[in-house]
Amino acid sequence: MPSKQDWEKIAAAKRAALAESIPTEFRIPQDQLPPESQLNVTTWPKESGWFTPKELEITESTASQILKKVASKTWSAEHVTAAFCKRAAAAQQLTNCLSDAFFDEAMQHAKALDEHLQRTGQTVGPLHGLPISLKDNFNIRGKDSTVGFTSLVNDPAGYNATLVDVLEKLGAVRYCKTNVPTAMMIAESVNNTFGRTVNPLNRKLTSGGSSGGESALIVFGGSPLGVGTDIGGSLRIPAACTGIFTLRPSAGRFPTQRCRSGLAGQEAVQSVNGPMAKTLDDITMYSKAIIDAQPWKLDPKMLPIPWRSAEPPKKLKIAVLWNDGICLPTPPVTRALKETAEKLKKAGHHLTEWDPKLHQTAIDLLGRMFVADGGKSVEAVLAPTGEPYRPEMQQYAEATELGVHDMWKLHLERSELQRQYLEQWMSHEGLDAILAPTTPYSSVPHGDFKYVGYTGVYNVVDYSAVSFPCGVAVDKEIDRPVADYKPQSDFCRAAHDSYNPELLHGMPVSLQLxxxxxxxxxxxALTDMVLQATQ
Known part of the structure; x- marks a missing residue:
């Protein structure tokens, strides 16, 4: 067994190489760095004077706005890419959100796109000239996909993930990859290779996980749109921690082929990928572009379902999940849910309540699926460098492997749970959606994200979900801790013990539909209607 020193040396060298990959002109001068005491660094790009007005204009724009400006030749793909590379470099220096940066390649690609537009008068595709950031697990030929493990450093991919090829064909520019937790199986983005990503809105808080590098980069303005993944909440949790939008699609809509997995071969609950951005319009625009590219012709697991324009009824029927019976939401989340429900009622929508009677079963199933191999997948990737388990992954170190017979029984339990959940849904005649907390928290101090039940249940049943900022922010005067609550579980006790309204003051609160x-x-389309009714 290699000595402990091996993994630490590898990690230190990888971090040094990442720092070195940031061009000199994109390194923030010491005298312009915000002080450590400045918790919210999202204001720094405007305040610092380090960015030109044009760079700020570009990086404050939405993805849809950027596409129009590039297609009309108002902006060049080269200038757009340069601006986002610079802002991504700043995001890395202030929040530790990247796992790779390849800005020179991005600039060459952007120039080629500009030349094509100039020569032909046509864009390459619907994402022409749009910089898109990618979570670390998307394989890019010649780049590492470490998913946080030191043994996967300097192990470049020999091929692109299918989605990476699709994005290139559509005209997107890839320029960086973003940090994740070890094996992408922790709800905060922390690992032994790159360390911890912090939340740009408050650096004492987590940006979530496992797509927390993406959420940090996007809310800082270092990416107009990014792609993350979700197996238990890994898109929705980081989106909620930073107050941005995301779509958790059902398996079969967006291509997952040839990505690196933290638990390779685990398919009892399927990982999916989806977009993260500051606006719902950008999420919809991206989703349509990917589905219009007919990914089922490239990835055999994709379903041949073209984009279907949705026309929801003018008055919606929504079931509200107030509390899943396991972990009571913290005060700002409960308030956000109440205020949103009241506004929806006022707008004429019909509200009912969702009984979480199946949620404990779903969460138990999810936990058993993740460790069904007895932690062997994680252990096999830790072992070559002697890398230790992180404390957040203790359940993998202690897990017992299921035999094939027991695994098959687990699949039967999952299928029965899915049947029961559908039956419950259909018992609410004409139900359009469930409105629920995305998480019990707005965000949490580093190390305190313990409960993923509100997101994980919808991975088990494989439902489509959008996490969205609902316009409510934590208010330390209003959202006081609940004095006389009765904890529903250890998760519930931990959530309320760590709740600190002073520290969280001003943080956005998200819900999911x-x-x-x-x-x-x-x-x-339903989320758009909810936003219209509530904001």
Whole structure:
């Protein structure tokens, strides 16, 4: 067994190489760095004077706005890419959100796109000239996909993930990859290779996980749109921690082929990928572009379902999940849910309540699926460098492997749970969606994100869900800790013990809207209706 020193040396060298990959002109001068005491660094780009007015204009724009400006030749793809590379470099220096940066290649690609537009008068595709950031697990030929493990450093991919090829064909520019937790199986983005990503809105808080590098980069303005993944909440949790939008699609809509997995071969609950951005319009625009590219012709697991324009009824029927019976939401989340529900009622929508009677079963199933191999997948990747388990992954170190017979029984339990959940849904005649907390928290101090039940249940049943900022922010005067609550579980006690309204003051609160399986178009349209009614 290699000595402990091996993994630490590898990690230190990888971090040094990442720092070195940031061009000199994109390194923030010491005298312009915000002080450590400045918790919210999202204001720094405007305040610092380090960015030109044009760079700020570009990086404050939405993805849809950027596409129009590039297509009309108002902006060049080269200038747009340069601006986002610079802002991504700043985000890395202030929040530790990247795992790789390849800005020179991005600039060459952007120039080629500009030349094509100049020569032909046509864009390459619907994402022409748009810089898109990618979570670390998306394989890019010649680049590492470490998913946080030191043994996967200097192990470059020999091929692109299918989605990476699709994005290139559509005209997107890839320029960086973003940090994740070890094996992408922790709800905060921390690992032994790159360390911890912090939340740009408050650096004492987590940006979530496992797509927390993405959420930090996007809310800082270092990416107009990024792609993350979700197996238990890994898109929705980081989106909620930073107050941005995301879509968790059902399996079969967006291509997952040839990505690196933290638990390779685990398919009892399927990982999916989806977009993260500052606006719902950008999420919809991206989703349509990917589905219009007919990914089922490239990835055999994709379903041949073209984009279907959704026309929801004018008055919606929404079931509210107030509390899942396991972990009571913290005060700002409960308030956000109440205020949103009241506004929806006022707008004439019909509200009912969702009984979380199946949620404990779903969460138990999810936990058993993740460790069904007895932690062997994680152990096999830790072992070559002697890398230790992180404390957040203790359940993998202690897990017992299921035999094939027991695994098959687990699949039967999952299928029965899915049947029961659908039956419960259909018992609410004409139900359009469930409105629920995305998490019990707005965000949490580093190390305190313990409960993923509100997101994980919808991975088990494979429903489409959008996490969205609902316009409510934590208010330390209003959102006081609940004095006489009775904890529903250890998770519940931990959530309320760590709740600190002083520290969280001003943080955005997100909710999620859930439609049925494969209703991506519908849940996006429904979320738009909810936003219109509430903001």
């Amino acid at each position: 859930i439609a049925q399986r494969l209703e991506e178009e519908k849940v996006l």
